[in-house]
Amino acid sequence: MFAIFTWLADWLAYGVLRLESGTPLGEAVHFFIEDVTKIFFLLAVIIYLMGLMRALISPERVRKIVAGRSRLVSYPLASLLGSITPFCSCSSVPLFIGFLEAGIPLGVTMAFLITSPMINQVAVVVLAAAVGWKVAVLYVATGMLVGMLGGLVIETFKLEKWVEEYVWKIHMGEVAVQTVGTSFKARATFAWGEVKDIVGRIWKYVLIGVGLGAALHGFVPQSFFTTYASSSNPFAVPLAVIIGIPLYSNATGVIPIVEALMSKGVPIGTVLALMMSVAAISLPEMIILRKVLKPQLIATFTGILFVAFIAVGFLFNFMLA
Amino acid sequence: MKHFKVLGSGCKNCENTASMIEKKAAELGIEAKVEKVTDMATIMGYGVMSTPGVVVDEKLVHAGGVPSIDAIADWLKDEGCCSGSASSSSGGCC
Numbered sequence: 001m002f003a004i005f006t007w008l009a010d011w012l013a014y015g016v017l018r019l020e021s022g023t024p025l026g027e028a029v030h031f032f033i034e035d036v037t038k039i040f041f042l043l044a045v046i047i048y049l050m051g052l053m054r055a056l057i058s059p060e061r062v063r064k065i066v067a068g069r070s071r072l073v074s075y076p077l078a079s080l081l082g083s084i085t086p087f088c089s090c091s092s093v094p095l096f097i098g099f100l101e102a103g104i105p106l107g108v109t110m111a112f113l114i115t116s117p118m119i120n121q122v123a124v125v126v127l128a129a130a131v132g133w134k135v136a137v138l139y140v141a142t143g144m145l146v147g148m149l150g151g152l153v154i155e156t157f158k159l160e161k162w163v164e165e166y167v168w169k170i171h172m173g174e175v176a177v178q179t180v181g182t183s184f185k186a187r188a189t190f191a192w193g194e195v196k197d198i199v200g201r202i203w204k205y206v207l208i209g210v211g212l213g214a215a216l217h218g219f220v221p222q223s224f225f226t227t228y229a230s231s232s233n234p235f236a237v238p239l240a241v242i243i244g245i246p247l248y249s250n251a252t253g254v255i256p257i258v259e260a261l262m263s264k265g266v267p268i269g270t271v272l273a274l275m276m277s278v279a280a281i282s283l284p285e286m287i288i289l290r291k292v293l294k295p296q297l298i299a300t301f302t303g304i305l306f307v308a309f310i311a312v313g314f315l316f317n318f319m320l321a
Numbered sequence: 322m323k324h325f326k327v328l329g330s331g332c333k334n335c336e337n338t339a340s341m342i343e344k345k346a347a348e349l350g351i352e353a354k355v356e357k358v359t360d361m362a363t364i365m366g367y368g369v370m371s372t373p374g375v376v377v378d379e380k381l382v383h384a385g386g387v388p389s390i391d392a393i394a395d396w397l398k399d400e401g402c403c404s405g406s407a408s409s410s411s412g413g414c415c
Contacts, residue, residue, distance in 0.1 A: 058385060059370050091371050093330060093361060098370040170361065173368035173381075189389060197334075197387075291361070 002038055002129050009034035028218025035210045035256045039126055040199070043206070043252065046122045047198050051191025057085050059095050062112070067102040074108045079147035082115030083140065092285075096292050101172045106163065107155025110301065113289075115147035118280045123251035130259040138316070139272055146276065146308045153304050154297075162297035205253030213256030222264050231267040237313035240270050241306055244277030251279035269316030273309045281305055322352040323397060328364045328374035331357070334387050335373040342375075342393055351397045 009030045013019050019026035062081045066074050092113060099109040119140055128136035229236045254275045261271045286298050293301070325342050329335030339355050346353035358364060358376075367374060367381045374384035377396050 060385075063370065094365060094370045094372060097361065097365055101365070166362070170365050172365045172370075190386070193386070193389075 005034050005038040005041070008037055024218040026218075028214040031217040031256075031260070032210055032214035035130075035213060035259070036207070038129060039206055039210065039252065039256070040203075042126050042129060043122055043199055043202075044195050046125055047195045048191045050121055051194035052187050057081070059085060059091065059098070063098055063102050063104070066099070066108065066112075067104050071105070071108070074104070075111055075148045075151060076144075078104075078108045078112040078151070079115040079144040082112040082147060083119035083144060084121065085116065092288055093291050096289075097167055097170050098172060100163070100167060101170060105155055106160050107151035107153075109151075110154050111147045111151030114150045114280060114301075114305065115144055117285070118143040118147070118251060118276055120251060123255065123279070126252050126255050127258070130255050131262050135262075135268065135272075138268075139275070142272065142312050142316075143276060146280075146305070146312065149308060150301070150304045154301070157300075159297055159300060162294040162300070164292050164294060167292050202250040202253060205249040206256075209249060209253035210256040213260040216257065216260040217263065220264070225261070225264045225266050229261075229266045229270060231270070231317040236267075236270050237273050237317065238310050240274040240313065241277045241309045244274050244309075245281055245302065245306065246283045247278050248282035248284050249278050251275070254278045267317045268320055269313040269318070272316060273313030276312065277305070277309045280309075322354060324378050325353055325355045325396075326358050326376040327355065328358050328367060328369050328376065328384075329372035330361070330364075331359045332372070338373045338375065338387050341387070341390065342397075345390060345393045346397055349394065349397055353397060 012033050013026060013030040014021055017029065019029055021027070021030070062078075062085050066078055066081065069077065096109060096113065099112065100106065124136050124140055127139060229240075258271050258275050261274075262268065281302060286302070289298060289301075323346075325339075327335055327339040327342070329338070335357065339357055342353065342355050346355075364372065364374065367376060369381065369384045371385035373387065375382050375388055375396070377399075382396055383392065
């Protein structure tokens with residue numbers, strides 16, 4: 001299905017630009033063309049389709065669905081909805097307050113907030129197209145698990161005291177407005193607007209990701225990775241996670257790097273741990289969350305994710321070696 | 322005169338929404354005051370979780386994205402009051 005993008009890259013890199021297959025530059029340019037065209041195509045198509053269905057899964061609706069459920073239901077539900085609900089990090093503050101105000105426990109709210117940036121439909125499809133469905137399914141399953149566990153830990157230690165006091169005092173008005181019109185025309189306009197907005201917001205992360213991926217693919221020899229990033233190096237996984245934490249990128253932007261690293265034989269656990277830590281938490285995200293969380297909770301939250309991603313990395317390196 | 326409030330934490334799309342309303346008002350020759358509300362408690366008080374949201378004369382008419390230019394024109398022209406019915410968004414939550 002995606003052969004057309006390989007063919008396009010073949011034609012442009014080797015035909016039009018007359019680069020030679022197998023040379024570092026030829027390989028890098030080929031990788032760049034193939035991934036840029038494939039990812040932007042998938043981005044546009046999936047965001048459009050999601051936009052058409054947007055009215056079904058707005059954050060307001062999620063809040064209603066999750067509120068008042070038992071924990072046995074609300075944790076899996078929150079992380080599942082986190083992975084399918086589009087929301088951008090700048091809405092995380094009102095979303096966080098809105099969830100708590102509806103009586104949703106802090107742990108469940110955090111499960112939603114952890115899962116949401118890590119998993120989304122675009123990233124899953126692009127990941128599957130790049131490295132296969134098996135890895136994509138594994139990524140989704142562990143991402144949701146990490147979200148639930150992170151939330152449960154926060155709940156177990158009763159960290160509500162580290163939420164800013166004013167948050168508990170806010171009372172939300174009745175949620176009255178439907179965010180998207182229901183007619184097909186309104187939804188189509190909305191969906192197209194979403195494509196323009198999201199692509200406009202993340203294209204630079206995708207280009208940087210593809211650029212880095214192409215450079216790794218073309219210019220860094222495989223022996224470099226087998227020496228420094230093989231599963232026999234116990235520091236590879238923690239290092240990948242540490243590098244990923246402050247970095248901010250959209251989940252989709254990390255995928256070309258995932259693709260390049262995997263093709264160079266870097267073990268899957270190390271690569272998934274890197275992807276999760278880049279997507280899940282970043283400095284900008286921490287600064288936004290600081291409006292509602294005290295520094296202690298941000299530090300704890302980051303610490304929990306750090307440990308969880310390292311565990312994910314080692315587990316998969318061990319299981320799938 | 323119509324009093325608009327744009328609800329949002331001060332992101333780019335909220336700025337865009339505010340300037341779209343100002344521009345459209347000038348274009349239609351309708352007097353309108355546009356105010357940006359960034360205080361979280363006030364925003365949540367209107368029941369808004371996804372920003373930007375738009376309030377016209379204390380009535381929430383829109384949330385969850387940059388509104389379409391047609392919707393803005395409707396709010397500006399509407400004499401009685403907006404029923405609070407669904408307004409279509411052209412995407413772009415912030």
